[in-house]
Amino acid sequence: MNDIRIEAIQTYLVDLPTIRPHKLSMATMACQTMVIVRMRHSDGIEGLGEGTTIGGLAYGPESPESIKRNIDTYLAPLLVGQPSGNVNALRARLARHARGNCIAKSALETALLDAQGKRLGLSVAELLGGARQAHLPVLWTLASGDTRKDIDEAFQRLDERRHCDFKLKIGANPVDQDVRHVAAIKEALGERAGVRVDVNQAWDEATAVRGIQALQDAGIELIEQAIPAREHAGLIRLANRFNVPMLADEAVQDARDGLDLVAGGFSGAFALKIAKSGGLFGALELVHVAQAAGIGLYGGTLLEGTIGTAASLHAWATLPEMAWGTEMFGPLLLKDDIVEKPLDYHDFGVELPREPGLGIRIDEDKFRHYSRPN
Ligand SMILES: O=C(O)C[C@H]1C=CC(=O)O1
Numbered sequence: 001m002n003d004i005r006i007e008a009i010q011t012y013l014v015d016l017p018t019i020r021p022h023k024l025s026m027a028t029m030a031c032q033t034m035v036i037v038r039m040r041h042s043d044g045i046e047g048l049g050e051g052t053t054i055g056g057l058a059y060g061p062e063s064p065e066s067i068k069r070n071i072d073t074y075l076a077p078l079l080v081g082q083p084s085g086n087v088n089a090l091r092a093r094l095a096r097h098a099r100g101n102c103i104a105k106s107a108l109e110t111a112l113l114d115a116q117g118k119r120l121g122l123s124v125a126e127l128l129g130g131a132r133q134a135h136l137p138v139l140w141t142l143a144s145g146d147t148r149k150d151i152d153e154a155f156q157r158l159d160e161r162r163h164c165d166f167k168l169k170i171g172a173n174p175v176d177q178d179v180r181h182v183a184a185i186k187e188a189l190g191e192r193a194g195v196r197v198d199v200n201q202a203w204d205e206a207t208a209v210r211g212i213q214a215l216q217d218a219g220i221e222l223i224e225q226a227i228p229a230r231e232h233a234g235l236i237r238l239a240n241r242f243n244v245p246m247l248a249d250e251a252v253q254d255a256r257d258g259l260d261l262v263a264g265g266f267s268g269a270f271a272l273k274i275a276k277s278g279g280l281f282g283a284l285e286l287v288h289v290a291q292a293a294g295i296g297l298y299g300g301t302l303l304e305g306t307i308g309t310a311a312s313l314h315a316w317a318t319l320p321e322m323a324w325g326t327e328m329f330g331p332l333l334l335k336d337d338i339v340e341k342p343l344d345y346h347d348f349g350v351e352l353p354r355e356p357g358l359g360i361r362i363d364e365d366k367f368r369h370y371s372r373p374n
């Protein structure tokens, strides 16, 4: 087993249209661009990975093109020729020779775990010690930019029994307009659904105090990343000021950020994302800090497609039920897919794939159709 090596790593930019415009405070998406990693091993096994972000460079310091370029130029050469099976050793090798590039590293770690699982006949969740949840709750993000459309979409998702909790994207409009938008949706949904918001860093602290007070009065259950990521002290002040809990997302990339926030007196919740933590292991390290500190957990997405979403689900499945559920709806935002069998979304959640590795196979025709020429 130890003589099996990583033979080749290919990366592809894959563009899939969204079902509707998806409007966040920092970008509006009409298409999602995924970086798909196909990693071939000397025993013939192929590992799949995905590195995806939002709106080019609008969300963070990596873009689809930089993820692909940096894997091809710097990260893949660190892995090709190395023994396939020791994921921890390969993670350490990447960390030693390459700074940052967490989404790129997450895609590569996913491909290593997918291959190792296929090799051993184990799902990624089993590789990580076993799944405690086989069906994970999934909320939906309302982000059409139109209050009436969002209300109609929410009732449709409720009637389909696909989602019963909703996250609203705000921050692009004046705070009073945002609050009216959110209050109208919460008013329409009443007790049929939980409603939370994600400001994606758009407010300063004074605006956040005003906005959060109004949102708390409107019965909103969670406030995600109201102010800029690096303003940890401000987020801690907001957490201590309001009853409605704060969800740290861009502010908490990894366990070190988690420790800083907890040491500073933060209470509330952490959004987990394999992309921001450099992979599944990094996200689970943040989980351990949160659990030690009594901080709530939320399974977050960077709007990955099926491969990245499956990877996240295998990690979240190894945890006890998370206080705030998950938002692993990425594939549902896309008009089409590049896999043979989509994830099974039903009863307000999604089934964890059970087959070895990620449990996902590429549909080669769809993959060719949506991939940019290399
Ligand atoms: O939450 C984010 O920051 C990013 C992502 C998650 C859901 C969504 O619509 O955007």
Ligand SMILES: [Mn+2]
Binding pocket: 198, 200, 224, 225, 249, 250, 271
């Ligand atoms: Mn967020």
